[in-house]
Amino acid sequence: MDGSPAVPDGTSTEAVTDFDAIVIGAGVSGLYQLYRLRELGLKVRVFETGTGVGGTWYWNRYPGARFDSESWTYGYSFSQELLDEWDWEEHFAAQPETERYLNYVADKFDLRRDIQCKSRVTAAHYQEDTRSWAVLLEDGRRYTTRLLITAIGVLSAATMPTIPGVASFQGQSCHTHDWPKEPVRFEGKRVAVIGTGATGVQTITEVAKTAGHLTVFQRTPQWCAPLHNATIGQEEMHRIRADYPEIFARCQETYGCFIHATDPRATHEVTPEEREAFWEKLYGEPGFGIWMGNFRDILVDREANKLISNFLARKIRQRVTDPAVAEKLIPNNHGFGTRRVPLESGYFEVYNQPNVQLVDVNETPIERITPTGITTSDAAYAFDIIIYATGFDAITGAFDRIDIRGVDGVSLKEKWKDGPQTFLGILVDGFPNMLMVMGPHAGLGNFPRAAEYSADWVTGLIRFARDRGLTRIEATAVGANAWTDHVLAASEGLLFTEVDSWMTGINRNVEGKQVRRIMRYSGGHPAFRARCEAVAADGYRALALA
Structure with missing residues (x-):
């Protein structure tokens, strides 16, 4: 295909919007994507649900929370000054240190002036006549943007168990994702932890040090x-x-x-x-x-x-x-x-x-x-x-919680009801000008390393379109189908596809998430980058640009 279809009749390509780009999420991906979009001179606003930046490391402040990538592989690589200035305290940093690091980044690069906290996005609808997105916040405020970029994380939609009586408990309770900012004391307390996934393992280890008595309710043990x-x-x-x-x-x-x-x-x-x-x-x-x-x-x-x-x-x-x-x-x-x-x-x-x-x-x-x-x-x-410690509606869950509608009002949640369909994990056919940083079927792994690449690729595509006066960026159905087929083929023979887990889209506490799906690209990040770079080198001809 020639990559330059005609502009539909009656479409205004000169629409005035509040922003050139809206980014949803001020975590690892969103902060870096904002930095890169600023380099293009775009007017950007980041909407963040929390009261501060950090994403995963803002929310997950439960006892024992830390990452399992080496700290010195987890930080950003884009700034030599940042690498020279930041000293990691541990080989595997705990949540407080990682949150401090991301706040340091936000301050060093003056990112906060374009970040609006306490702003949960509840809906985003594509407007074909203006080639723009209308974005609605939980408090009723509305904004328009040419580009909608999701940086909403892979594990950010926390799920509570569907056990009767959860709301009736009169003691203290919370999901690990929503841990309070004030300290929680366990001395002399009778404590229950439900769940033994990665979060549960960290929480249990720490709580057991001081709890009067700890009872662990386990369904599935883990190979730790x-x-x-x-x-x-x-x-x-x-x-x-x-x-x-x-x-x-x-x-x-x-x-x-x-x-x-x-x-x-x-x-x-x-x-x-x-x-x-x-x-x-x-x-x-x-x-x-x-x-x-x-x-x-x-x-x-x-x-x-x-x-x-x-x-x-x-x-x-x-x-x-x-x-x-x-x-x-x-x-x-x-x-x-x-x-x-x-x-x-x-x-x-x-x-x-x-x-x-x-x-x-x-x-x-x-x-x-x-x-x-x-x-x-x-x-x-x-x-x-x-x-x-009951986990997350992983990978697509954060998307499902926003009413995202593309061309002709098609719901993204409905489009993905039988499993995600994307192009490179970045674009979705029928959803023009929406780009996903670390979306479904993208190359996952050590998160900042993969997220930096994804944001860089998104930035390169936006620059290409801007320099040519193009105002509509979309995957084709043919391209999305081909990538989805490739993702499925790359998972063949891998034993993880035979196991119920968040990596195969299973969550017993979420309706419709009881059938295994291939949710991520399993061909390895070098192969993922090679595919992405081939598309860019070909002038993005695999996309529908106008």
């Missing part, structure tokens, strides 16, 4: 691996700073933008003794090496996956003193690495404490929340605090 966090001294930070070019180059080379590269060997190409020694080495090292730097076949070969899963199971049995409890903590419905691997710091040892009890809700389901606690099929528990 040690984080091995440590502080960073000045001398080490100096060495890291000198290595930044090599660090970021390595992140560009790897499948998930982490520093850990897949081992080129297959599991059965080494002796059992060599294999065990290699896994012991990975288990003792910091970060995702045991997941991202393991043998090349552990996520595609059932026998290889069974062997690494058995290795992790042995570790759990070694670390948990009660054999019956240990068995409950070993997953039996998925293999290691087929869900996102939680990294932990003493999680399994928590269950050796006399003040901690594990309840398997597969054996004794929760029947309801009561004014005083939780009732299961065999017992009534009294609590002072209930913590819901």
Whole structure:
């Protein structure tokens, strides 16, 4: 196709809008996208629901919250000054440090003047006659923009469990995503945590240190691996700073933008003794090496996956003193690495404490929340605090919570009801001038590394259109179908597609999210970038530009 279809009759391409671009979200993606759009000289407004910037790191301030990417791979790479000025305190920074970092970025680059906090976007409707978007806030304010850019995160739409009586509890309770800013004390308190995903693992480990008694309600145990966090001294930070070019180059080379590269060997190409020694080495090292730097076949070969899963199971049995409890903590419905691997710091040892009890809700389901606690099929528990670590409506959930309508009023939620359809995870046919930073079917991984690339690509496309006087940017149906087919093909043979998780679109607490879907691109970030760069190099001819 020629990439330059005619302007429809009666369309005004000179419409006056409040902004050239509206960005939804002031987290890692939104802050950087704002920085890049400013470089183009555009009039931009960022709408942020929270009272401050930071996205994930503004909201998730629950006990133990920290990221599992190495800090020095997680920060932005676009500014040498920023790299020179910021000293990371830990190899895996906790939430307060990461929130401080993102606030530092917002101040250093004077981003706040274009960010409007306490502004939840509830609707965005495309206006074909003016080639613009009308954006509605929760408080009733309306704005118009030529470009609508979503930077709303992959895990930002928190979900509560559909358990009867949640609202009846008279003690203190909240979802981990909505943790209060004021400190919560656990000393002498009877505390319940519902959920044992990555958030639950971090929360449980920290709460158990001071709670009077902690009861964990688990449905699905996880294959956790040690984080091995440590502080960073000045001398080490100096060495890291000198290595930044090599660090970021390595992140560009790897499948998930982490520093850990897949081992080129297959599991059965080494002796059992060599294999065990290699896994012991990975288990003792910091970060995702045991997941991202393991043998090349552990996520595609059932026998290889069974062997690494058995290795992790042995570790759990070694670390948990009660054999019956240990068995409950070993997953039996998925293999290691087929869900996102939680990294932990003493999680399994928590269950050796006399003040901690594990309840398997597969054996004794929760029947309801009561004014005083939780009732299961065999017992009534009294609590002072209930913590819901019940996860997110991942990847598409944040989109579903905004009434986004494209050409002819078509609903994005309805269009995606059988699974997302995008072009490069950035554009959607029928939704002109809407661009997604880290949308469904994009290349995911170490988030800032992937988000920077996505925002850069979006910026390049906007520059291309602006320089040519083009005011309508849209994916074609042919292009979106081809990319969706490619995303599906890239996932074939991967064991994670056989597992219920947020990575396959499953959330038992959300209507319509009980069927597995392919939600992300699994071909690796180098392959994703190659596809994106080929489209740009071809003058964006794969798009419908006008």
